[in-house]
Amino acid sequence: MSHLEPEAKIFACSQSVYLAEKIAEQYGIPLGKITMSKYSDGEFQPSYEESIRGLRVFIVCSTFPTADNLMELLLMIDAAKRASARHITAVIPYFGWARQDRKDKPRVPIGAKLVANLLDAAGATRVMTMDLHADQIQGFFEKPVDHLFASTIFIPYIESLGLDNLTIASPDMGGSKRAYAYSKFLNSDVVICYKQRKEANIIDTMELIGDVKGRNVILVDDMIDTGGTLAKAADLMIEKGALSVRAICTHAILSGGAYEKIENSQLSELIVTDSIPLKKESNKIKVLSCAPLFAEVMHMVHHNNSISGKFIM
Numbered sequence: 001m002s003h004l005e006p007e008a009k010i011f012a013c014s015q016s017v018y019l020a021e022k023i024a025e026q027y028g029i030p031l032g033k034i035t036m037s038k039y040s041d042g043e044f045q046p047s048y049e050e051s052i053r054g055l056r057v058f059i060v061c062s063t064f065p066t067a068d069n070l071m072e073l074l075l076m077i078d079a080a081k082r083a084s085a086r087h088i089t090a091v092i093p094y095f096g097w098a099r100q101d102r103k104d105k106p107r108v109p110i111g112a113k114l115v116a117n118l119l120d121a122a123g124a125t126r127v128m129t130m131d132l133h134a135d136q137i138q139g140f141f142e143k144p145v146d147h148l149f150a151s152t153i154f155i156p157y158i159e160s161l162g163l164d165n166l167t168i169a170s171p172d173m174g175g176s177k178r179a180y181a182y183s184k185f186l187n188s189d190v191v192i193c194y195k196q197r198k199e200a201n202i203i204d205t206m207e208l209i210g211d212v213k214g215r216n217v218i219l220v221d222d223m224i225d226t227g228g229t230l231a232k233a234a235d236l237m238i239e240k241g242a243l244s245v246r247a248i249c250t251h252a253i254l255s256g257g258a259y260e261k262i263e264n265s266q267l268s269e270l271i272v273t274d275s276i277p278l279k280k281e282s283n284k285i286k287v288l289s290c291a292p293l294f295a296e297v298m299h300m301v302h303h304n305n306s307i308s309g310k311f312i313m
Contacts, residue, residue: 008302009052013061013072018277019093019291020060026295032057034076044068046076048083056087058128058298063096063115064253064276070096070115074122081123089126090119091298093275093290094223094251098133116140128297130275130290131222131250148297150250150273152312153288155185157271158218158248165243167191167215171233175221182220185312189215193233206232213241223251224270227258231265238266251275252285 011032012020024031033049057080061073073090080088100111112134119127120142128146132138138145158166166188170179176192183190191210206229217237224230224247234245245267252272254262262270262284270282273290293310300307 008056008058008298009050010058010060010298011048011076013059013069013076015064015069015277016061016093019062019274022274022289022291023060023091023295023298026292027299036072044072044075046072046079048079051083052080053084054086056089056302057085058089058091060091060093060294062094062275063092064094064251065096070118074118077119077122077124087125088123089128089298089301090124091294092127092129093273093294095129095132095137098137101134101137112137113140119143126301128294128301130273130293133222146297146301146307148293149311150248150290150293151182151185152293152310153273153290154220154248154271155182155312157288158186161246163216163218163244165215167210167212167217167242169193169210169212169217169219169233169237171195171219171221171229171247178222179220182218191217191237193229193236195229195232206236208236208240211240212237215242217242217245219245219247221247221249223253224249224258224272225253226256227254227261227265230267230270231261234266244268246271248272252278252287254279 009032010024011034021031035047035049037045059076061069063070077088097111097115100109126144127141130148131150132147138147168179168183168188169191170176171193172195179190191212193206193208195206219230219233230247237245246269247267248271250273259282270285272287274287275290297307297310
């Protein structure tokens, strides 16, 4: 290694150690050591147990609720800055609060912009994430953002299934761009579900735009939360004559009764990444690891190589 090139080290927030260990293994270096001091009132303080002066530091942390995950990431970034790290990259496989990307009604926050400001204020010099809920969130940052796509992981798996009469589907209008991108790459048809909500996480009505009769359908989305949308979409497509329905969702939030909804739905399989740890096992849920993708891109970034080759659509 050139003396002009800083060494790289990988660290992890508490709830993302399971993923950071796999990333570090793929990268080829041990996971860095951190201790976490905790006070009786719940306050915590991270501490790097090895020197990071002049180095490139990657901090792996998916910022899913609770807010402790985000706060821990901010504290670790601040600690790295004060310990004279040369580069501090926040590796955020799941970027939490991203659904608050705009003002959709009066007197509400733009949470994603607030998080971007906090990361910048803490001292992050670069952000690496995957399948943001809205692409424009990249513009909330003043620092470089590497926005990776899980299609790099999912498309080889879809191709391995060898499905005939394949149709790609979006569970809502907002995901139509993603569905069209998959369908174009896979040379398949595309259909879209049109839904109306009474309130957050509660669907009022859903209709299907397009024909799925005699087709093997794959729903694509960036995340699955309560599972209501995908379960309802799968049931509707089977009702409309689909041969099978699968779903690929990058971030498996799976809150509330999501596991029960998936188990009781017409979905034959739900494919997700490990950006968020599963709360429990399910025969219908298959997990594909995003660790190799992040490790390879982190290595490219560290050595100042182009990462454009990692985008297959």
